[in-house]
Amino acid sequence: AQTVTQSQPEMSVQEAETVTLSCTYDTSESDYYLFWYKQPPSRQMILVIRQEAYKQQNATENRFSVNFQKAAKSFSLKISDSQLGDAAMYFCAYTKNTDKLIFGTGTRLQVFP
């Protein structure tokens, strides 16, 4: 069965600095999708970034980028120039095509001024 592991329950970063959130997953599939979702205190789930497993190039969305290592089954999220508004729970998630999303346990990110 597929699993998603986030080994960092909490992380903190100073404003304007860079932070990396870790995620590993386990699957026997070769074609799948990975996501990072942000859940701020409002609890609205917001898609931060997605990665298609067949793409070798790491996805980037403005200050957010991923380091996708398919062989190692690793999918970390890097947040550059951290802002106070980045403070939230971050969930890594996996899906195979139209199948259900499997979420990690989450990492709480604190941003200090």
Added chain:
Amino acid sequence: GAVVSQHPSRVICKSGTSVKIECRSLDFQATTMFWYRQFPKQSLMLMATSNEGSKATYEQGVEKDKFLINHASLTLSTLTVTSAHPEDSSFYICSASSGQGIAYEQYFGPGTRLTVT
């Protein structure tokens, strides 16, 4: 685009009563809707997957007679918690997928906080 609403945002009910939560896709047709439950400081736990016009598929351990899911149209799914008890108090989140686009992306509603007294 791709907005999903939930109603109500908060509900308090007495033990033994039933409560219905609505999930609507406002600007797209949702072929598949998902219902999640989230306990404080925990991750989202998938309860069930529903396709329009079909019976919902429940995850292991989720009581289908207690959590009734109806997906009668391409824009509306409902979750009814029957004979609610305090342990059913939780945050319930729905998501919807159009079955199109990149990775059949799920769009999430804002959630419903259920408190059973």
